[in-house]
Amino acid sequence: MSRRSIKGWSVTGVIAAVWMVWALTGLIYTPYDPQAQEFLDLRLSGFVSGHLFGVDGLGRDMLSRLWRGSGVTVVLGLLASSLTLLLASLLLAAERSGPLVLKKLIQGVVSIGIALPVLFVGLLFLVFLEPSPGTLVMAVAIGSVPFGYRQLRVLWAEQAGALHVAASRALGARRRHIVRFSIWPNARLQILSLARLLFAVGVLELSGLTFLGLTGDPDLPELGTILRHNQAYLFQEPSLVIWPGLFLSGLLLVVHLSNVRGRSTDKN
Amino acid sequence: MKAHALRFLGLVGRKVGLFVAIFLIASLALFTAIRAIPGDPVALRLKNPDPERVAQERARLGLDDPVIHQYVIYVKRFWTGDWGRSLLSARPVREDVSRYFPATLELSFCGLFLGILIGVLTAVFAEVFHLGILRRLSFLLGTIGLTLPIFWIGLLSLIVGSLWLGWFPGGGRFDFSLIKPANVTGFLTIDSLLEGDPVKLGAALNYLALPAFCLSFYPAAQVCSILRARLQDPHLVTLVAALRARGLGPVRIWMRHVLKVVSAPVVTVIGTNFGALLGGAVLTETVFSWPGLGRYMVTAVLDRDLYVVQNVLLLVILLVVSVVFLADFIAYLINPVAIRDSEGEES
Numbered sequence: 001m002s003r004r005s006i007k008g009w010s011v012t013g014v015i016a017a018v019w020m021v022w023a024l025t026g027l028i029y030t031p032y033d034p035q036a037q038e039f040l041d042l043r044l045s046g047f048v049s050g051h052l053f054g055v056d057g058l059g060r061d062m063l064s065r066l067w068r069g070s071g072v073t074v075v076l077g078l079l080a081s082s083l084t085l086l087l088a089s090l091l092l093a094a095e096r097s098g099p100l101v102l103k104k105l106i107q108g109v110v111s112i113g114i115a116l117p118v119l120f121v122g123l124l125f126l127v128f129l130e131p132s133p134g135t136l137v138m139a140v141a142i143g144s145v146p147f148g149y150r151q152l153r154v155l156w157a158e159q160a161g162a163l164h165v166a167a168s169r170a171l172g173a174r175r176r177h178i179v180r181f182s183i184w185p186n187a188r189l190q191i192l193s194l195a196r197l198l199f200a201v202g203v204l205e206l207s208g209l210t211f212l213g214l215t216g217d218p219d220l221p222e223l224g225t226i227l228r229h230n231q232a233y234l235f236q237e238p239s240l241v242i243w244p245g246l247f248l249s250g251l252l253l254v255v256h257l258s259n260v261r262g263r264s265t266d267k268n
Numbered sequence: 269m270k271a272h273a274l275r276f277l278g279l280v281g282r283k284v285g286l287f288v289a290i291f292l293i294a295s296l297a298l299f300t301a302i303r304a305i306p307g308d309p310v311a312l313r314l315k316n317p318d319p320e321r322v323a324q325e326r327a328r329l330g331l332d333d334p335v336i337h338q339y340v341i342y343v344k345r346f347w348t349g350d351w352g353r354s355l356l357s358a359r360p361v362r363e364d365v366s367r368y369f370p371a372t373l374e375l376s377f378c379g380l381f382l383g384i385l386i387g388v389l390t391a392v393f394a395e396v397f398h399l400g401i402l403r404r405l406s407f408l409l410g411t412i413g414l415t416l417p418i419f420w421i422g423l424l425s426l427i428v429g430s431l432w433l434g435w436f437p438g439g440g441r442f443d444f445s446l447i448k449p450a451n452v453t454g455f456l457t458i459d460s461l462l463e464g465d466p467v468k469l470g471a472a473l474n475y476l477a478l479p480a481f482c483l484s485f486y487p488a489a490q491v492c493s494i495l496r497a498r499l500q501d502p503h504l505v506t507l508v509a510a511l512r513a514r515g516l517g518p519v520r521i522w523m524r525h526v527l528k529v530v531s532a533p534v535v536t537v538i539g540t541n542f543g544a545l546l547g548g549a550v551l552t553e554t555v556f557s558w559p560g561l562g563r564y565m566v567t568a569v570l571d572r573d574l575y576v577v578q579n580v581l582l583l584v585i586l587l588v589v590s591v592v593f594l595a596d597f598i599a600y601l602i603n604p605v606a607i608r609d610s611e612g613e614e615s
Binding site: 108109111112114115116117118119120123124126127128131200204207208211212213214224227231234235238241242245248249252253256257 | 286289290293297298301302304305411414415416417418419420423424426427430431438539540541542543544546547550551554555565566569570572574577581584585588589592
């Protein structure tokens with residue numbers, strides 16, 4: 001990797017990392033309690049002294065809610081994307097080591113699963129599980145598996161067919177050795193890129209489900225839920241809708257751009 | 269020609285087989301999921317009546333029969349349109365679906381049409397005229413369409429279009445002060461057109477404009493990105509140069525040759541993303557209070573309206589799969605070679 005590419009990746013990568021750390025800090029510290037209705041006299045205000053992002057319709061400090069909400073969103077997104085990556089890897093391993101029938105079955109189901117929106121998978125989960133953040137994480141993780149599996153499969157095919165891997169195989173290297181010393185060093189950046197992509201997809205889908213009110217807790221400080229709640233005050237105080245959306249979109253945009261940049265520098 | 273027809277028939281056969289398999293998997297999953305819910309669905313439905321009444325209702329619905337028999341009845345009822353009665357609306361589910369589904373389809377088709385139009389125009393102008401600003405615009409469109417949450421785009425467009433400019437209504441599907449056009453297709457725009465009433469048509473379009481605009485971002489981004497990638501393909505550039513050297517005019521080159529090569533993958537992408545479009549429609553309906561199937565389904569899930577859930581979800585799954593397959597068939601008919609190549613890559 002060239003020096004320029006390291007620099008190029010770090011600009012957006014550092015912004016994303018700083019954003020994540022800031023968001024996660026919100027899980028342990030916020031200026032006010034994000035759920036306490038302490039400022040009822042300042043309801044539906046924009047910027048006022050002591051409240052940078054105003055106060056919502058129930059008298060709660062918006063900065064505290066946004067900060068905690070960003071942290072919760074990031075954690076849920078990380079959990080969902082990690083689970084997706086794990087399940088997609090297991091599926092790929094099953095396809096590679098299983099019989100031809102299993103391979104065809106997996107490919108057939110995935111080709112359709114990829115066309116089914118995660119939102120409907122989430123709705124299906126909520127039919128027989130209680131609405132909760134855990135249920136949503138599971139639904140998003142399983143709904144994103146076809147996409148993650150496809151990306152992993154392309155990655156695997158690319159690496160397994162590479163000349164250096166063929167050379168290692170010709171020299172008699174064992175499978176584990178090839179994976180560890182030939183495939184992994186070349187694939188790790190692409191896997192990182194895939195993980196970022198899955199994280200962005202996970203956050204987007206999760207916030208969609210929470211926006212529909214499927215968390216089970218209408219007071220949960222999470223960006224989709226905050227947007228849902230503040231939608232009622234759209235025409236009275238638009239900033240209550242603009243800020244949570246900006247925080248959510250900012251996170252997604254930074255992750256997306258760091259991925260685009262990362263991919264283009266990989267190619268260089 | 270005969271070989272092409274045989275290949276097309278083979279493709280149809282494979283897709284039909286896959287459709288049957290997906291129907292079986294989806295219907296089994298829904299059937300099992302509904303039965304895995306704790307509690308007696310009949311008791312829930314009848315709001316805890318006496319045990320005798322519950323037993324009668326269970327016998328009537330066939331819930332005491334063997335599970336396989338119940339599954340067969342469920343499949344049979346699904347295909348005959350006997351979807352039971354909604355717990356919430358107390359109307360037959362089929363009647364509710366025929367009431368809400370056209371609203372969702374009207375919104376989805378308009379969003380899709382607008383998205384294709386924006387995506388194609390941006391990509392073609394960016395690549396044909398090589399304008400830097402258009403290239404940046406297409407990158408921006410891709411970034412917005414693929415990263416920004418659709419519900420936030422919807423809320424922002426309400427703030428701008430309704431609150432600040434006052435050009436569009438704040439939600440809903442039709443003006444309450446007007447009488448709705450007679451229900452022919454269920455699409456208010458088409459029904460207003462059929463009635464020949466410009467005021468109603470204007471109202472229907474005014475209510476449709478913002479939700480369709482929001483929904484168009486995702487397909488526009490997809491179409492723009494795939495079309496740009498195809499137009500930048502070195503093989504296509506060589507093909508255009510060769511055709512130009514043979515003395516063909518630009519219109520003929522574009523309409524007869526380039527369009528054929530680039531439109532097949534675009535059709536496939538549109539088909540594959542139809543499901544995502546429907547998912548986006550659910551969120552858009554929530555933002556704009558659009559009375560569509562998405563809102564109906566979300567309410568049904570939250571209130572455990574099981575007949576609605578098991579039939580409407582299956583219907584949506586089959587619709588998505590059908591559109592994916594239809595897009596594959598159209599893409600094959602446009603350019604059989606490209607589809608054969610991509611299928612070869614798949615396997």
